[in-house]
Amino acid sequence: MVGTVKFNIAKISGKLATLMAKRGPGSGGxxxxxxxxxxxxxDGITRLASDLKIGSVLVTGTNGKTTTTTLLIKLMSNDVQIRRSYENNxxxxxxxxxxxxxxxxxIFEYGIRNLTYGIPDTVQRLIDPIGVVYTTISQEHTQVAGIKNPFEDYxxxxxxxxxxxxRGAVVTNADDPRTALIGxxxxxxxxxxxxxIAADGIEDVGCEAIECPKCGEMLSYSRHFLNHRGLYECSCGFKRPEPNVKLTDVQFNRDSWKLTIEGDLFNYTASRDVKFNLxxxxxxxxxxxxxxxxxxITAYATFTPKVExxxxxxxxIFNNLDMSFIxxxxxxxxxxxxxxxxxxxGDNGDAIKINAMFMKxxxxxxxxxxxxxxxENEEEIFEDHFEVVKSMNPAHVIVVPGRKSIDKAREYYEIIKEEYPDAEFYPLSYEKMDARIEKLTxxxxNSSYDYVIMTGCGEEQAMWERIKRNLIDN
Ligand SMILES: [Zn+2]
Structure with a gap:
């Protein structure tokens, strides 16, 4: 174990580094x-993490990590003082x-792209979390920093x-076979x-059957809730577990949605069973x-010390929610x-499908x-994307490079043109990001259509957020 003097020096140095980073260049993060x-x-990291009287909860998954972390922080900080961070890799x-x-x-969001650039087992060992929360796991970028990243490794x-x-508890999505098997x-x-989800009144959305993560056979689904999420089973005996927290009813209105949720779970922090109806x-x-x-909600109810x-x-929190949590x-x-x-x-196939559904x-x-x-080398993502473009039945298509390669974007455009002969291509460069953002705005x-969807690949904050601001502010 690291000595107390050394530990304290390290802590002070870290704090000093924060002050310096705020003044000078470099990442304070x-x-x-x-x-x-x-x-x-x-050893020092483990000791630092053990300062937390209750412990750490890590949130991971392909999509929904940041939103889930944001909502969990809103809930938990109502009950207890927390330390937090978002979008860590x-x-x-x-x-x-x-x-x-x-x-x-x-409460820490922790995204892991692959094993070369992430050290999930080391993070677990050093932080010793009392909780890991899984959102959903689907195919993401097949390439990370130029290295092919097979889905199995991911x-x-x-x-x-x-x-x-x-010790602790895992919170996981029962409707996603991959996260359910981890559970x-x-x-x-x-x-x-x-x-x-256990509500009858929901139409099936999508129909993406996947292989059983346990044995590799195709799963059979009786319901599809969202892409590969649904009610599934396999000949090997693996099937969707019964959720502890479930949506039992939903009413979709134009201005608001009513959700009925039932919970019956074990609260780890207070070490007791809890039931709730919402x-x-x-x-x-x-x-x-x-x-x-x-x-x-499941993560909150599992780890809050204020069970009552x-x-x-x-x-x-939820009855006062506005869209700023996005x-x-x-x-x-x-x-x-x-x-x-x-x-x-809409960087991956799952995300772009969700965007399309939302737009519809x-x-x-x-x-x-x-x-x-x-x-380049993301043909699989393009295939998923193109299916979604077609599913929206667009009257007109415009293609723009979302990443660096303009040549590859042109190749993707040529494929799209076969289906949409009047599709247009704008070879906007990545280096001239300001010009790209201006043109996309x-x-x-100035589109001649009343309904426009603009999605695909691109830097979240450096590109999408700025275009959004441009449109809203002017
Ligand atoms: Zn199986």
């Missing part, structure tokens, strides 16, 4: 953690939050974040709380946010003088699709 780790070593951003903040509970990396846990496998070591009125925030709502407040806190750059539909423009990031709620006439392409604003 990871630098203090970097300095701390350099002085105190790995490296350990030192968690360490930085541990040094700079105060509180008994840590899935394994997600699993490793909870694999070594010997089943972990249930021998720790408590597992599942969430899912009727919530939320903004019409898109079907995918029902899952983010269930994930955050569960129902009242959830009602307080993270920067994510898909939103904005009304610009009677023209509806849906825009935001608004479309009532001919639609223009402004599509931003993936990079113009295309949406």
């Amino acid at each position: 990871t630098y203090p953690g970097h300095i701390f780790t350099k002085i105190a070593g790995e 490296i350990l030192n951003s968690i360490v930085t939050a541990l040094i700079n903040q105060k509180g008994d509970l840590g 899935y394994k990396a997600k699993k490793l974040l909870s694999q070594g846990m010997k 089943l496998d972990k249930s021998v070591d720790v408590d597992v709380n599942y969430y899912g 009727d919530l009125t939320v903004p019409p925030f898109g079907f995918h946010n029902i899952y983010n709502t269930l994930a955050s 407040r569960i129902e009242s806190t959830i009602k307080e 993270p920067p750059g994510r898909f939103e539909v904005v009304d610009i003088g009677g023209k509806y423009v849906g825009l935001g990031q 709620q608004y479309v009532d006439g001919p639609l223009e699709f402004i599509y931003t392409t993936p990079e 113009d295309l949406a604003r």
